[in-house]
Amino acid sequence: MKRTLLISAALLLLAGAALLSFLDWAKERPTIHYLSDLRTQVISPPPPAVRHGNLLTIRPQLFPLDYQSPAHLRLVLAAALDAARDAGLLNPQTLVVLPDHIGTWLLATGEKPEFYRARDRLEVRNWLLLGNPLLAMNVLLRNLDANRLDEALLRMKAEQMATDYQALFGGLAREYGVTLQAGSILLPEPHIDGDGQLHSGSGPLWNLSLVFGPDGRIIGEPFLQDWPWTSVRIPTQRVTVGDQQYLIERDWLPGWPQSRVQLPNGRTSPPLFLRGRLSWPIGGVPRGVALTPAQAPQLSSLPGTHLLNQWIEP
Numbered sequence: 001m002k003r004t005l006l007i008s009a010a011l012l013l014l015a016g017a018a019l020l021s022f023l024d025w026a027k028e029r030p031t032i033h034y035l036s037d038l039r040t041q042v043i044s045p046p047p048p049a050v051r052h053g054n055l056l057t058i059r060p061q062l063f064p065l066d067y068q069s070p071a072h073l074r075l076v077l078a079a080a081l082d083a084a085r086d087a088g089l090l091n092p093q094t095l096v097v098l099p100d101h102i103g104t105w106l107l108a109t110g111e112k113p114e115f116y117r118a119r120d121r122l123e124v125r126n127w128l129l130l131g132n133p134l135l136a137m138n139v140l141l142r143n144l145d146a147n148r149l150d151e152a153l154l155r156m157k158a159e160q161m162a163t164d165y166q167a168l169f170g171g172l173a174r175e176y177g178v179t180l181q182a183g184s185i186l187l188p189e190p191h192i193d194g195d196g197q198l199h200s201g202s203g204p205l206w207n208l209s210l211v212f213g214p215d216g217r218i219i220g221e222p223f224l225q226d227w228p229w230t231s232v233r234i235p236t237q238r239v240t241v242g243d244q245q246y247l248i249e250r251d252w253l254p255g256w257p258q259s260r261v262q263l264p265n266g267r268t269s270p271p272l273f274l275r276g277r278l279s280w281p282i283g284g285v286p287r288g289v290a291l292t293p294a295q296a297p298q299l300s301s302l303p304g305t306h307l308l309n310q311w312i313e314p
Contacts, residue, residue, distance in 0.1 A: 036066055037285030038079035039304030042087050045311065053244055053260055056084055056178075058101030059299065060102065063277040064116045067108045070164045074172070080305045081176050088226075089309050090190040092214060094178045095241045099274045100207070100250060100257045101291060103165045103185025107154050107281045128153055131255050150282040151205070157186050158200035164200045166210070166218075179247065183228045184209040186227055186282060192218060209248075225250070228285065230310045236262075244312060256293035264312055270299065275306065 039061075060078050066072050077098075084090050092283065112131040114123075132153065147281040154161070162185075169182035189201030190208045196218055198210070209223035229252060237248040247262040258271040278292045299306045 026048075036072060036075050036079075037061055037063075037304055038076060039302075040080045040083040040307055040311070041300045041302045041304055042083050042089070042307050043299055044087060044089060044309035047088075048311055048313050050314055052264070052314065053091070053095070053241060054089060054312055055246070055263060055269060055310045056089060056094060056096045057261060057269050057272050057308045057310075058098055059273060059275050059308075060098070061303065061305050062102075062105070062278055063276050064105075064108060064278065066276075067105045068111070069104070069109055069115060070106070070168045073106075074168055076305065077168075077172060078175075080173065080307050081178075083307070084307055085176065087309075090176055090178055092177060093242050093244070093312075095239060095244075095246055095261075096176075096178050096180065097175075097181045097248065097259070097261055097269070097272060098169075098183035100184040100209070100259055101170075101186070102183035102274060103161070105278060105281055106161045106164050106185065107157055109157075109160070109164065132156070138300065154186065154282055155188055155200075155202075161185065161197045162187055162190065162200045169210070170212045170216040170218070173212035173214060176213045179214060179219070179239070180212045181214070181237070181239055182212060184225075190222070190224075192222065209237060211237075212280045223248075239268050252289055255288055256290045256296060258296075263310060265314075267310065269310060270308060 015285070058077075059087070060076055060080065062073070062076060066076055081096070084096075087091045111125055115127040115131060118127055128149070134156070163276050165182065165185050169180055173180035184207050186205055187200045187208055188205050189203030190198060190206055191201060192198055198218070205227040207225040207227050207229070210218050211220045213219040220239060223235070225234060234250045237250075239246045239248065244264045246264065248259050249262060250259045252258075256273055257274045260271055261269040263269065273296055275298075276292050280289075299308055
């Protein structure tokens with residue numbers, strides 16, 4: 001009897017030690033040495049003699065490892081804005097527009113290195129569970145399916161995602177002195193408090209888009225779109241820069257989420273979307289809709305981020 005108790009105690013100690021070792025491993029988030037592709041192709045006509053500002057639409061080339069931290073994502077976007085500044089395309093009358101869902105992949109920030117190397121959806125799911133024990137327990141207790149697992153992770157990270165989204169894109173707008181429409185991000189019941197800070201809630205998911213002024217603060221009304229998208233008509237987002245009015249129109253055709261900007265002079269920008277290789281980090285997406293579509297018409301055959309400038313003429 002005494003021998004049995006000793007063996008049981010030893011096994012419990014071993015199990016406890018193994019559990020502590022696993023939890024310690026799960027907390028580790030070593031930095032991955034990764035060289036981001038900072039190449040930017042600037043496409044711009046010569047400046048007209050008289051102009052009332054300009055529109056910069058950016059198609060960033062992004063990969064999962066670009067989202068291991070907000071700082072890594074910032075490198076790619078700052079390189080594009082540096083190229084625009086070097087080309088003389090940034091001024092207080094500039095509107096910079098980014099593609100929808102550029103913020104949604106902030107869901108992947110701070111995961112285990114193996115997550116970013118996953119070859120398929122099953123591996124992604126497994127590494128998410130192994131790297132997030134609390135999420136794994138929640139999944140087991142609630143018997144969530146794959147799509148609900150994605151959403152559970154997003155909800156667990158939503159407040160930090162909201163903070164990172166505002167800090168990153170508001171910081172870029174302030175640093176470069178431009179008005180910046182920060183693509184969009186999926187968040188549960190997002191709201192802005194009295195101090196102008198973005199927060200997440202506990203309600204349904206929304207596709208949120210914010211505009212940041214040259215001082216880095218949120219300006220205008222937030223754009224909100226229900227998720228998954230079911231509306232026949234998506235409302236437009238109005239952006240004001242000085243005395244110029246822009247309208248951002250969104251659609252999901254033909255097969256990827258894209259936005260177009262209607263310029264004050266009546267012209268329309270080319271469709272705006274993400275480049276690179278990013279799959280959807282969350283379920284519930286309509287079938288056949290790609291986040292980084294290989295078949296989409298490109299502005300250039302050259303690699304890297306593509307930046308298109310359009311002057312606003314009288």
